[in-house]
Amino acid sequence: MFISYAHESAGHVAVVRDLWVFLRRHGVDARLDWEAEGQRRDWALWTADEVRAAEVVLCVASAEYKRRAEGRSGPGVGRGCSGRPG
Template identity: 40%
Template sequence: MPVTRSPRVFVSYAGDSGAHTDTVHEFARELRGQLGIDVRLDLWERDRRRDWLEWVVDQIEQGDFVLAIGSPEYKRLAASDGESQNHARFQLAMLREHLAADRARWLPKILPVVLPGCSADDLPAFLQPYSATRYVVPAQLDELLRVLTGRPPLRPAPAGTARRPRGRRTRRVVPRPRAERGPEPGTARGRGGSGGRRRRLLAG
């Protein structure tokens, strides 16, 4: 069903470089300003001191979707056991935990996204970049928007009313036995030939 309000979307990313962060920022601005998506990005929340871990938990738990932006650093942090204070790694740990605990709920909510300058190889393996759907922007931006707004490009026609098949007479597999009758004129009976032929041979 299409949503009746602007979907709340959290952008999860790693700050690989200033250029990548700028790309993420421009993407988030376009989604929010031009396309009407209620995007939540940490770059817009630095007006005061915050508990960032608490803020991340709120965004992931209360949001409608999480956009997981692939990058080399994002993938590296997903496989790292250290750097526990890194915000991106904390986000990745939460996403992986949610998928493991309740896959049916979270698989449709966590949307892997590939922005210009990156590739599907830059997505963490637990997000299934090749065996599940991913969104390459700008090529698949329309598809991503349809998912965020609940408006698929095509919908199935309403199911019609089921009809009972018409009854058919059952064909008899085994034919009815025929009444015993005498031999047809000129029809041989007995082993090896007809009685009439034997009579002719004996008579001759």
């Protein structure tokens, strides 16, 4: 399972990470960008690769996530959700 979400606030990120920890503790092979956070990368490409590789994708779809997924936020805004304009 890959968990995709928008990094819209520290509180929101903490809740998503708590969900990830809960799932991992209960035997779900969940993946989250937190595991790859210390490395420089193209986050849109990384997210697309994770989505392709996952059997299940869980989107924590806040209003900010929706805006980014629709390509309505500026380039380089956020990490856990990326969209393609158009």
